[in-house]
Amino acid sequence: MEIIFGRNKEEHPEPIKAKVQGQLPTWLQGILLRNGPGMHTIGDTKYNHWFDGMALLHSFTFKNGEVYYRSKYLRSDTYNSNIEANRIVVSEFGTMAYPDPCKNIFAKAFSYLSHTIPEFTDNCLINIMKTGDDFYATGETNFIRKINPQTLETLEKVDYSKYTVVNLATSHPHYDSAGNVLNMGTSIVDKGKTKYVIFKIPPSVPEREKKKSCFKHLEVLCSIHSRSLLHPSYYHSFGITENYIVFVEQPFKLDMVKLATAYMRGVSWASCLTYNKEEKTWFHFVDRRTKKEVSTKFYTDALVLFHHVNAYEEDGHIVFDVIAYTDNSLYDMFYLKNLTKDFEENTKLTSMPTCKRFVVPLQYDKDAEVGSNLVKLPSTATAVKEKDGSIYCQPETLCEGIELPRINYDYNGKKHKYVYATEVKWSPVPTKISKLNVQTKEMLHWEEDHCWPSEPVFVPNPDAKEEDDGVVLTCIVVSDPKKAPFLLVLDAKTFKELGRAIIDVELHLDLHGMFIPEKDSKMETE
Numbered sequence: 001m002e003i004i005f006g007r008n009k010e011e012h013p014e015p016i017k018a019k020v021q022g023q024l025p026t027w028l029q030g031i032l033l034r035n036g037p038g039m040h041t042i043g044d045t046k047y048n049h050w051f052d053g054m055a056l057l058h059s060f061t062f063k064n065g066e067v068y069y070r071s072k073y074l075r076s077d078t079y080n081s082n083i084e085a086n087r088i089v090v091s092e093f094g095t096m097a098y099p100d101p102c103k104n105i106f107a108k109a110f111s112y113l114s115h116t117i118p119e120f121t122d123n124c125l126i127n128i129m130k131t132g133d134d135f136y137a138t139g140e141t142n143f144i145r146k147i148n149p150q151t152l153e154t155l156e157k158v159d160y161s162k163y164t165v166v167n168l169a170t171s172h173p174h175y176d177s178a179g180n181v182l183n184m185g186t187s188i189v190d191k192g193k194t195k196y197v198i199f200k201i202p203p204s205v206p207e208r209e210k211k212k213s214c215f216k217h218l219e220v221l222c223s224i225h226s227r228s229l230l231h232p233s234y235y236h237s238f239g240i241t242e243n244y245i246v247f248v249e250q251p252f253k254l255d256m257v258k259l260a261t262a263y264m265r266g267v268s269w270a271s272c273l274t275y276n277k278e279e280k281t282w283f284h285f286v287d288r289r290t291k292k293e294v295s296t297k298f299y300t301d302a303l304v305l306f307h308h309v310n311a312y313e314e315d316g317h318i319v320f321d322v323i324a325y326t327d328n329s330l331y332d333m334f335y336l337k338n339l340t341k342d343f344e345e346n347t348k349l350t351s352m353p354t355c356k357r358f359v360v361p362l363q364y365d366k367d368a369e370v371g372s373n374l375v376k377l378p379s380t381a382t383a384v385k386e387k388d389g390s391i392y393c394q395p396e397t398l399c400e401g402i403e404l405p406r407i408n409y410d411y412n413g414k415k416h417k418y419v420y421a422t423e424v425k426w427s428p429v430p431t432k433i434s435k436l437n438v439q440t441k442e443m444l445h446w447e448e449d450h451c452w453p454s455e456p457v458f459v460p461n462p463d464a465k466e467e468d469d470g471v472v473l474t475c476i477v478v479s480d481p482k483k484a485p486f487l488l489v490l491d492a493k494t495f496k497e498l499g500r501a502i503i504d505v506e507l508h509l510d511l512h513g514m515f516i517p518e519k520d521s522k523m524e525t526e
């Protein structure tokens with residue numbers, strides 16, 4: 001398994017024509033662009049954690065029934081400095097690097113590094129974001145990197161902190177119907193004012209502007225003060241409904257005192273994350289129009305969450321689905337020392353990823369009795385009024401063992417019926433992909449021996465009438481060295497295979513990505 005998780009992957013910047021089997025829909029034209037870690041060893045140095053690896057972008061271009069594959073390492077300042085030094089010189093979340101191990105003044109003076117080593121990493125390995133016609137690789141620091149979606153070339157570095165006060169920002173932004181990006185980040189600069197900042201980036205700028213930058217027009221919608229000034233919560237995504245931003249402040253937190261001393265103590269940023277299962281998880285709802293937070297205090301028991309699935313409003317309630325854990329063992333599981341051979345037997349998840357639905361009443365009878373359940377929708381989720389006026393919510397479980405959830409994004413913020421996700425057993429090995437009907441809890445699956453599917457991306461049919469009219473695309477990494485990896489195309493309705501594009505290269509296990517329809521990409525001829 002070392003092969004799949006930890007071995008450096010080669011890049012293939014020139015298009016490789018795939019062998020297509022089956023029948024791909026003729027309307028499927030565009031680029032599936034994905035991101036994830038592809039290199040964990042540099043010279044004699046090795047990252048500690050799988051999420052630390054150098055970002056390797058890859059793409060599948062669909063053109064007239066043919067499929068072309070490309071991959072290229074993100075030429076971040078981090079990547080360039082590491083390669084030049086032939087060792088890890090920039091810290092990642094799980095690995096603290098010491099750029100100058102030789103305290104020797106002469107060694108410093110004759111430093112072979114022509115680049116200045118970036119202080120914070122711009123190794124954006126998690127996701128892809130779109131602003132207007134531009135695409136960016138995203139991670140969780142204040143840096144994102146513009147990329148060319150056709151050639152996978154790395155373009156300029158954007159520093160969010162130049163435009164608003166954030167040190168961290170999510171890699172999972174949302175998009176509204178006008179094409180604005182909505183994202184949030186944490187400001188820890190000013191210790192007295194630790195806060196979460198929700199901001200908006202427009203898709204275009206006024207014609208007359210010379211140096212066009214959407215980021216110059218970044219606008220802060222609202223800030224939420226951290227419950228604890230020294231312990232802001234970690235979050236990896238958030239939700240939106242038509243009228244609200246949904247933010248979950250979980251007791252999985254960054255300890256700022258530990259962060260401030262991490263470098264000195266020789267420990268990673270990750271070691272500064274703490275989970276306190278005795279604490280509560282607080283929900284925040286911000287009205288997108290008035291920019292005010294709903295004043296009622298809503299909470300649930302301690303949980304750890306990375307991925308929101310979707311959120312929507314129904315009859316005065318906010319309904320939101322998340323993939324939740326009861327502890328923080330998932331992050332620990334992705335330490336490379338745990339992902340060696342036999343890890344499937346040796347490393348068992350102590351908490352399964354579980355798709356949970358919270359139903360939160362925004363409008364309810366203010367005279368309702370203490371102890372009564374205020375949920376008026378048909379769900380087993382509850383929201384109980386407490387003596388002090390706060391509301392204690394408990395979720396309904398929709399499904400166990402799914403992660404990397406996606407929906408038809410046309411239903412984002414609206415009532416959805418289907419979730420596409422990878423399925424796991426008791427180890428971090430994706431064995432199947434699944435389609436969950438959240439209304440009936442029925443599931444459809446796709447699996448094949450030795451196949452490790454990635455996050456399934458739903459692409460709607462241009463003439464779609466129903467939510468699941470379209471295809472699901474997933475990269476399949478194969479653990480059998482005799483079998484080639486492929487891109488799988490499933491009919492989203494039936495989950496039957498329509499076709500596959502086989503490529504004879506070593507695919508890397510990735511994290512997230514997006515499909516860029518041909519009309520949104522200035523596609524060049526191959």
Ligand SMILES: CC(C)=CCC/C(C)=C/C=C/C(C)=C/C=C/C(C)=C/C=C/C=C(C)/C=C/C=C(C)/C=C/C1=C(C)CCCC1(C)C
Binds near residue numbers: 126236424
């Ligand atoms: C094996 C597969 C693919 C599927 C199996 C199915 C399954 C169980 C999937 C589960 C997948 C999940 C849950 C994926 C989650 C991915 C995450 C959380 C990535 C986070 C990266 C976060 C990163 C890189 C964060 C970097 C942050 C840094 C370097 C921050 C540094 C900093 C901090 C902390 C304080 C301020 C200063 C500074 C900015 C330097």
Ligand SMILES: [Fe+2]
Binds near residue numbers: 126172306307512
């Ligand atoms: Fe994610």
